[in-house]
Amino acid sequence: DPKPVVNEPGDLPVTAAHRGYSAVNPENSLAAYSAAMKAGAEYVEIDVHTTADGVPVVLHDQTVDRTTDGTGDVALLSSSYVGSIDAGSWFSPAFAGERVPTFAQVLDLMGTGSSDLLLEIKGPETREEVRRTVDMILEAGLEDRVVLQSFDEKALEYAYERAPQIPLGLLRGTLDADPVATAERLHATYYNPSGSALATRPSVARDLNAAGVGVFVWTVDSAADWTRFTDLGVEGMITNRPGAFIGWKAAQ
Numbered sequence: 001d002p003k004p005v006v007n008e009p010g011d012l013p014v015t016a017a018h019r020g021y022s023a024v025n026p027e028n029s030l031a032a033y034s035a036a037m038k039a040g041a042e043y044v045e046i047d048v049h050t051t052a053d054g055v056p057v058v059l060h061d062q063t064v065d066r067t068t069d070g071t072g073d074v075a076l077l078s079s080s081y082v083g084s085i086d087a088g089s090w091f092s093p094a095f096a097g098e099r100v101p102t103f104a105q106v107l108d109l110m111g112t113g114s115s116d117l118l119l120e121i122k123g124p125e126t127r128e129e130v131r132r133t134v135d136m137i138l139e140a141g142l143e144d145r146v147v148l149q150s151f152d153e154k155a156l157e158y159a160y161e162r163a164p165q166i167p168l169g170l171l172r173g174t175l176d177a178d179p180v181a182t183a184e185r186l187h188a189t190y191y192n193p194s195g196s197a198l199a200t201r202p203s204v205a206r207d208l209n210a211a212g213v214g215v216f217v218w219t220v221d222s223a224a225d226w227t228r229f230t231d232l233g234v235e236g237m238i239t240n241r242p243g244a245f246i247g248w249k250a251a252q
């Protein structure tokens with residue numbers, strides 16, 4: 001299984017721009033993705049769902065209702081409908097005309113910059129759906145620039161079956177009793193807890209690192225928390241404020 005670069009306590013974590021540069025752009029839009037690349041984020045985090053006709057698209061929620069002017073469950077909608085609705089105006093009139101990106105568009109954009117991809121499979125997705133997304137990464141030749149993460153253990157299993165060379169991240173909102181054993185069982189290169197979960201048992205970060213498992217913590221937007229998790233030696237900071245975090249790192 002792929003091995004992460006493991007930090008020592010105090011080493012500066014890489015920046016993962018949560019849903020793109022989502023503090024100042026509509027989340028999961030190409031504008032948010034480009035802005036995160038421009039800011040210098042080492043990773044851009046996006047969420048992927050699959051439409052009724054099998055096209056992976058970039059959207060956080062299971063429905064398009066909150067972040068577009070359309071309605072409905074993305075898994076029941078056609079890609080042509082999802083591609084036609086406005087995904088920018090809800091955030092600000094300045095972003096009118098932004099669309100729900102296809103995953104293919106994100107891969108194309110990635111090829112133009114140096115930010116890697118922290119790809120969350122939202123799930124639940126079928127084996128076929130996960131395979132299609134993984135195959136697109138392989139076809140684009142970008143497997144060395146992607147970490148595939150999910151809360152859904154099945155999605156990780158399906159990805160591992162297809163492409164064990166792609167590093168996996170297990171997302172957790174609460175800690176497992178034995179996070180190291182859980183990561184190893186799922187072939188997860190990264191164990192990615194919420195900040196509040198990690199704060200319940202901070203020693204877990206060292207335990208994971210000692211076992212050669214990396215940690216990306218989410219979603220961390222304050223300098224106090226950047227300090228606290230950097231001191232634990234986490235590898236990645238998932239943040240809505242990548243520009244501010246990069247500035248904070250430069251001042252350390």
Ligand code: G3P
Pocket residue numbers: 018045047060120171218219238
């Ligand atoms: O990258 C981790 C984080 O994105 C998980 O939560 O709800 O923002 O996808 P959510």
Ligand code: CA
Pocket residue numbers: 045046047120
């Ligand atoms: Ca996410």
